[in-house]
Every structure is written in structure tokens, then in C-alpha cells.
Amino acid sequence: MSSEVLPAPGTPADDGLCASVPEPAFDPAREVRTLPHLPGCYRYFAKDGSCLYVGKARDLKNRVSSYFRRTGLSPRIALLVAKIARLETTVTRSEAEALLLENNLIKTLHPRYNIRLRDDASYPYIRIGGEEFPRLSYYRGGVDRKSRFFGPYPSSSAARTAIEMLQKAFLLRTCEESGFKNRQRPCLLGQIGRCSAPCCGRISVEDYRADCRRAEDFLLGHSREVLDELEKRMWAASEAWEFEEAAKLRDRIASLTQMRHQQAIETTGGDIDADIAAAAVRDGAAAINLAMVRGGRHLGDRAIFPKIGTREDGAFPSKGELIEAFVSQHYADLPIPALLIIEPDPEDPELPKRLSELLSELAHRRVPVVTEPQETRRRWLEMCVQGAEIALMRHLQEEGTQLARLKELIEILGPGFEPPSGDPMDFSAECFDISHTQGEATQASCVVFREGRMQSSLYRRFNITGVEPGDDYGAMKQALERRYAPVARGEAELPSLVLIDGGKGQVEMAREVFAEYGLDPSVIVGVAKGEGRKTGLETLVFPLIDGERREPLTLGLMSKALMLTAEIRDEAHRFAITGMRAKRAKARNASKLEDFEGIGPKRRAKLLSHFGGMKQLKNASAEDIAQVPGISRALASKIYAQLHLCSR
Known part of the structure; x- marks a missing residue:
């Protein structure tokens, strides 16, 4: 339902014979x-x-x-x-x-007076899934029913550390499916005793699945039961004089015990899943600290810094308002835990009840929200509150440095580069770079800087086609046309600054594109490399506007503005190189099979899927290739001959 502004009582309707009636004031x-x-x-x-x-x-x-x-x-x-x-x-x-x-x-x-989270990253999980021999792996993205997922974890480091410990304790495989299916001897992890090597038949399906079950139980919080079972097996092996097996079990117990200590605080309540949230506000900035407990183990915390806006009257949101905004936005797309512990807000005693009702309706089960926890849970909350304060202090220091860089850059570039809001943190920049290897696999990158940080989720790559190999000007033109055509149509906004990795030639190419689309070319600035490509010697180059060109600027080694510009430029360079290398590798691997006689798209896909890549296919014999469905012995011999002819 949308309420519309209606004419005031007694106002004549517009019948087309008189001027339109002005819209009445808001009532x-x-x-x-x-x-x-x-x-x-x-x-x-x-x-x-x-x-x-x-x-x-x-x-x-x-x-x-x-x-x-x-x-x-x-x-x-x-x-x-x-x-x-x-x-x-x-x-x-x-x-x-x-x-x-x-x-x-x-x-x-983007309402001005709302609290907006600036946290668009997905949370990592631990995944255990597969057919006969399930794989232990790190995972981001939407969960499904084919595998078991444990988490989410507050950070990638916490998830990867847990995987490393679980692998030591339960010897589960972490290799990709393609490598696992085509391996004939144990990998390095199998040779050093970090994997039970199911790829080579060193463990039965039943024993491997038993290890998977123990790992899942441990992740679910039944650590004491898992340790008791392993301890019984260790003593039984010792009494049977199977000392080597007993030593292996002893090492497993030690690894699991270490993992418990690293991820403790253990609860006395068993396998509880809970989230703890606390907030801190200071000097116009805010931090919300989220700590996660899964299966009774404290997995660590993660600080999120919402954008709370600038209050003209000097007032800032209360901690209760921050936590409510966080809960309403955070759990819209994430699993809801069994329990939420939050910092109390004396000004809003109804907050826990309100949040509990909302989360319960979303989760289709009762979700209690606690503000006065006891014993271990109280320690969790105290740690979370302290973490919020520490994270906010660190954030203010970092943001102060970034704000100083932004202010200096805007001041050097001139008034035309100021954001409309006047807030330097609303300054936005996009930077373009071209990368190729002697004209091969040309790619353009576009990285985005907003709200005082690089926004990796907004990065874009452009595969350049139809230009001469090595024509950087043509590649830059194509990338800019594809990026800013939507801006010319009114479907996107022009950033405060468009950085071009190059000198006058690249800047002039960008100016021509902007002139063609009717866009303001004054936002274009080139970053020309200095002597020896040393950081600190770069020069800022400006486009020709109305027949005049602003003098190039050399900022100097100690310039804060140059540090920020170099950071954005280097990120564009990194993003372009990684994309180009991936495209080049893909093109080189694919082309070898695409040119082979008798190999179409389906057979090519079967070969690469069966062997896991070109390297494994090259090392295969003709007999091995003939084992692929749809590949006869005669065709396998031809493929083998062509592969080794190409490698000469």
C-alpha cells in the first residue's frame, strides 16, 4: 500500500482549463x-x-x-x-x-537516517560431502542437502584453522574430486600421515565413513564423547600390543584436545549454537561485534562497522538501535542460531522481546534473546563487549588515516571532485588497467573505491575482442565504452574520479569516449608511471578540456594523496593480471584439444573431467585415454600422438 498526497478539501480538480494546482504541504x-x-x-x-x-x-x-x-x-x-x-x-x-x-x-x-551495514561478504562454512569418501573442505555460498555444512564461521582463518585441525585428527581427504578420482599413489599428505589416502585403497569405505561421523560429531559439540571413544580404542590397541596404532590414536587425541583449547570456551550445556552481539559508539562511528558459538565452542568474533550517518544535532543512535538494525539486516539472509545474546539497552527494555518475536517468526521456531546471561554465557558477552570497543578504536585510527588521504586527494584535485554530500567518505573512484602477454588474452580491469575502502564485490573484468594484439588504446576504449554506456543511458552513476593507468595518450582516449557519450570528462585523471616504475614518482595527468590542459602534478613520496592513488592503481593492476593469466591458461589448455581431429565439445569435456586437466591428460598413456567413455583405442592412440607432438 502506498499513500499518495491528495488534494486539500475544497480544492477544485484540474479539468485542463486552468493551471495545475500546486501540491499541498505535507499534512x-x-x-x-x-x-x-x-x-x-x-x-x-x-x-x-x-x-x-x-x-x-x-x-x-x-x-x-x-x-x-x-x-x-x-x-x-x-x-x-x-x-x-x-x-x-x-x-x-x-x-x-x-x-x-x-x-x-x-x-x-540509502536513507540518511537509517543504520546501514557495510558488510556484504558471505560467511565461510566447513563442508563434508561426497559419495563413497566424503571430502572435508572450506566453503562459501548457499548450502544444499547433498552435503553437511558446519558454521557459519566468523572469518576464513577460523574455518581454515578448524579444517587443518580436523584433518590432523581424522585424516579426512581435502583434495579436489578430479585429482582424487585419477590418483594412483598417495599425495604428499598421504605420505606424511596427514590423510588416510582413500584414493589408493589404504582405508575401507566403512572405516572412512566412521572417521567422517566422528568429525561431524566433534563439530556438533560432542567432543567429549569423541575423545572418550578414541581413548578407549587407544587403550585397547595398547593392551593388544598394537603400539603403532595406539600411537596414532594418541596423536589424534592430542590434536583434538588442542583444537578444543583453541576454540574453547566450552559450555556445560553441550552442543548449543549461539550468537553474541554487542555495540560500541564513539566520535560519529559505530562497531557491532558478533561472536559465534557452534556446538558449544567459541569460534571467534567478527566486527562490522555500520554507516550511521551524520546527525546535525550531534546525537547518535543508541546501542539498542544499532543492535536492532544489525539483527534485522544480518539474519535476513543467514541461518538463525538457537540463542541470541545481546548487550542490554536500559532505554529500550522491550528490545529482547521484539527481536525474539521477529527471529522466531523468521526461523519458524522459538529463538530466545537474552540480555542478562549467567556463568559462561556472561563471559561470552563480556568478551564481545570488550571486542566491540577494541575494534572501534582500531577502526577509528584506520579511518582517520584514510580520511586524511581522501581530504588531501580531493583538495589537490580541486573543488569539482568533491562529493555532492560534502562528506569525503562519500567520494568514489574507479580505476582501469589493461593487461596481456604480448597481445595474448587481453583483459581490462575496473576496480571500485567507495566509502573509504576497496569494494571487491563491484570489480569488473572486460574480455577485449576485435582489437589488434597489443593495442592498449583500443582495449581501453572498448572497456570504457562498455562500462559507461549505462551511465549515458541514465542507468548508472558517474563516480567522483575515473583513474586511468597511463599517460596522455590513454587519458585522451578516455576523453573521446566521454565526449561521445556526453559525459563530463573533468573526472578523468591519468596515473603515469615514473622513472623505473618506482612508487612515489607517478604523475597525475589531466584531459584536455575546452582547449586547455591542466599542468601534470607530481605529488612526491610523502604525499598521502599519492599513497591512496597508488593503492587504487595497484589494485587495478593486480586484478587485471590475475584475470589475464587465468584467461591465458584456459585458452592455451583448451586450444590444444579444440584443434585435435575427432575431438568435439562433448569428448573434450569428458577427457578433461576424467583426468582433471591437461597436465594429467599429457601424462596418461594411450591405454588410459581409451578408458574414457566414447574414446576408442584408435582415437586414443591419435590423441596420445597429437598430445606428444604438440609438446615437442
């Missing part, structure tokens, strides 16, 4: 009268059309009317209300649906 009383007593979302807009605030409510009428009371409003809410020029509402079936809709609207509308 809160009239708007509130039309709202239902139903759950939903509401949006406040300013006169210029920008979104001020997005909120959710169990009862739209009661919630919206609370903003327009004559007394009792906080300074922040009063400031917000004074700027409202339009109201829109959407009715939902439940408050949980309103929660999800609010999260989506915050991401798309």
Missing part, C-alpha cells in the same frame, strides 16, 4: 488517518525526493503517529520530522515480512 494528521492497523514498512522523503528514513512496524498507524506527537520527541527524531515532505507505506502480512522488506529498501534507497 501528518491527514496521512495518519488513512493508515491501517496492520504490519508493514513506512518511508519518509524530503522535498528533493531523497529518502530520509525507512522503518518497519507491527501497527503502521500507531507507529507512524508516534513520530508526530507534539511533545516527547528526541532531538534526532524532531530533526527528522521537520524535513519530512512525503510519506509512503507498504502493508505486509507479518512483521517478519516487514523486516525483510525494510532490509531491501535500506539497501536500495
Whole structure:
């Protein structure tokens, strides 16, 4: 449901014979009268059309009317209300649906007064999955039912450390399927006793699956039971004089014990899954620290820094507001734990109840939210609160350095490069680079800098086609045309700065593209390498505008602005090189089979899938190649001959 501004009572309708009637001023009383007593979302807009605030409510009428009371409003809410020029509402079936809709609207509308998380990274899991011999692996992405997933973990290092410990303790394989299916002798891990080498038949399916079950039990929090079982097996092997087997079990017990100590704090409640959230606010910045407990083991924490905006009245959101915003946005796309422990907010005693109802409806089960935990859980919360304070202090130091770099860069470039909001942290930049190997596998990269950091999720690569090998100007032109054509159509925004890795020639090419699309070329700046390509000797080159060209700038080794520019340029260079190398390797491997007589797309895919890659295929004999379905002995001999002819 969307509430529209209606003509004031007694205003004549526009019948086309007179001038259009100007839109009446925003009337809160009239708007509130039309709202239902139903759950939903509401949006406040300013006169210029920008979104001020997005909120959710169990009862739209009661919630919206609370903003327009004559007394009792906080300074922040009063400031917000004074700027409202339009109201829109959407009715939902439940408050949980309103929660999800609010999260989506915050991401798309970017309201000034909302708390917005700047955390778009997915969380890692530990995956155990496969057919006969399941594989232990690190995983990011959506979960499925074919494998078992454990997590999420707060960081990739925590997940990888757990995998390393589990491999030592249970000797599970971590190799890729392609390598596992085509291995004839143990890999290095199998040779040093870190893997039970199921690829070579050193362990039966039943024994391997028993190890997988123990690993899963350990991850689920049944560590004491797993250790007791291993200890019994160790003593039984010792009594049977099987001392080598007893020593192996002893080493497993030691590895698991070490893992428990590294991931303790153990609970007395067993296999509980819980999240702990605490917030810190200082000097206009905020941090939310999320600690994760899975299977009774504390896996570590992760700090998230939401964008809380600048308050003109000097007031900042309370810790309760921060935690509520975090919960509503964070758990919209992630599994909900059995228990949530949060820092209490004396100003909002209803917060735990409200969050519990929302999470319970989303999870379709009861999810308690606790603010006064006892014993071990209290220690978790105390650690989380301390972690939030430490993370915020470190963030303020880093952000202060980055802010100083941004301010100096904007000052050096000139007033035309300032963001419309006036906040240096809203400055955005995109940087382009071209990479190839003597004209082969040409790729262009575009990296994005926003909100004071590199935004890897917004990076783009462009496969360059139809240009002469080694024509960097033509490659740059194609990349810029493909990137900024949507901007010319009004489908995307132009960044504050467009950096080009190159000198006057590259900058002039970029200017021609911008002129063709009717875009402002003044945002273009080239980064020309200095003598010997040494960092610190770069020169900033500007385009020709209205027949005049600004003098090049050499910033010097100690320039903060140059440090930031070099950081963005180097990231574009790294991103371009990695993409080019991957494309080159793929092209070289594929071309060898594509040119072979009698090998079409299906047979090529079967060969690469069976052997796991060109390297393994080269090392295979004609008899091995003939084992691939659809490959006869005669064709296998031809493939073998052509492979070794190509390698000469």
C-alpha cells in the first residue's frame, strides 16, 4: 500500500482549463488517518525526493503517529520530522515480512537516517560431502542437502584453522574430486600421515565413513564423547600390543584436545549454537561485534562497522538501535542460531522481546534473546563487549588515516571532485588497467573505491575482442565504452574520479569516449608511471578540456594523496593480471584439444573431467585415454600422438 498526497478539501480538480494546482504541504494528521492497523514498512522523503528514513512496524498507524506527537520527541527524531515532505507505506502480512522488506529498501534507497551495514561478504562454512569418501573442505555460498555444512564461521582463518585441525585428527581427504578420482599413489599428505589416502585403497569405505561421523560429531559439540571413544580404542590397541596404532590414536587425541583449547570456551550445556552481539559508539562511528558459538565452542568474533550517518544535532543512535538494525539486516539472509545474546539497552527494555518475536517468526521456531546471561554465557558477552570497543578504536585510527588521504586527494584535485554530500567518505573512484602477454588474452580491469575502502564485490573484468594484439588504446576504449554506456543511458552513476593507468595518450582516449557519450570528462585523471616504475614518482595527468590542459602534478613520496592513488592503481593492476593469466591458461589448455581431429565439445569435456586437466591428460598413456567413455583405442592412440607432438 502506498499513500499518495491528495488534494486539500475544497480544492477544485484540474479539468485542463486552468493551471495545475500546486501540491499541498505535507499534512501528518491527514496521512495518519488513512493508515491501517496492520504490519508493514513506512518511508519518509524530503522535498528533493531523497529518502530520509525507512522503518518497519507491527501497527503502521500507531507507529507512524508516534513520530508526530507534539511533545516527547528526541532531538534526532524532531530533526527528522521537520524535513519530512512525503510519506509512503507498504502493508505486509507479518512483521517478519516487514523486516525483510525494510532490509531491501535500506539497501536500495540509502536513507540518511537509517543504520546501514557495510558488510556484504558471505560467511565461510566447513563442508563434508561426497559419495563413497566424503571430502572435508572450506566453503562459501548457499548450502544444499547433498552435503553437511558446519558454521557459519566468523572469518576464513577460523574455518581454515578448524579444517587443518580436523584433518590432523581424522585424516579426512581435502583434495579436489578430479585429482582424487585419477590418483594412483598417495599425495604428499598421504605420505606424511596427514590423510588416510582413500584414493589408493589404504582405508575401507566403512572405516572412512566412521572417521567422517566422528568429525561431524566433534563439530556438533560432542567432543567429549569423541575423545572418550578414541581413548578407549587407544587403550585397547595398547593392551593388544598394537603400539603403532595406539600411537596414532594418541596423536589424534592430542590434536583434538588442542583444537578444543583453541576454540574453547566450552559450555556445560553441550552442543548449543549461539550468537553474541554487542555495540560500541564513539566520535560519529559505530562497531557491532558478533561472536559465534557452534556446538558449544567459541569460534571467534567478527566486527562490522555500520554507516550511521551524520546527525546535525550531534546525537547518535543508541546501542539498542544499532543492535536492532544489525539483527534485522544480518539474519535476513543467514541461518538463525538457537540463542541470541545481546548487550542490554536500559532505554529500550522491550528490545529482547521484539527481536525474539521477529527471529522466531523468521526461523519458524522459538529463538530466545537474552540480555542478562549467567556463568559462561556472561563471559561470552563480556568478551564481545570488550571486542566491540577494541575494534572501534582500531577502526577509528584506520579511518582517520584514510580520511586524511581522501581530504588531501580531493583538495589537490580541486573543488569539482568533491562529493555532492560534502562528506569525503562519500567520494568514489574507479580505476582501469589493461593487461596481456604480448597481445595474448587481453583483459581490462575496473576496480571500485567507495566509502573509504576497496569494494571487491563491484570489480569488473572486460574480455577485449576485435582489437589488434597489443593495442592498449583500443582495449581501453572498448572497456570504457562498455562500462559507461549505462551511465549515458541514465542507468548508472558517474563516480567522483575515473583513474586511468597511463599517460596522455590513454587519458585522451578516455576523453573521446566521454565526449561521445556526453559525459563530463573533468573526472578523468591519468596515473603515469615514473622513472623505473618506482612508487612515489607517478604523475597525475589531466584531459584536455575546452582547449586547455591542466599542468601534470607530481605529488612526491610523502604525499598521502599519492599513497591512496597508488593503492587504487595497484589494485587495478593486480586484478587485471590475475584475470589475464587465468584467461591465458584456459585458452592455451583448451586450444590444444579444440584443434585435435575427432575431438568435439562433448569428448573434450569428458577427457578433461576424467583426468582433471591437461597436465594429467599429457601424462596418461594411450591405454588410459581409451578408458574414457566414447574414446576408442584408435582415437586414443591419435590423441596420445597429437598430445606428444604438440609438446615437442
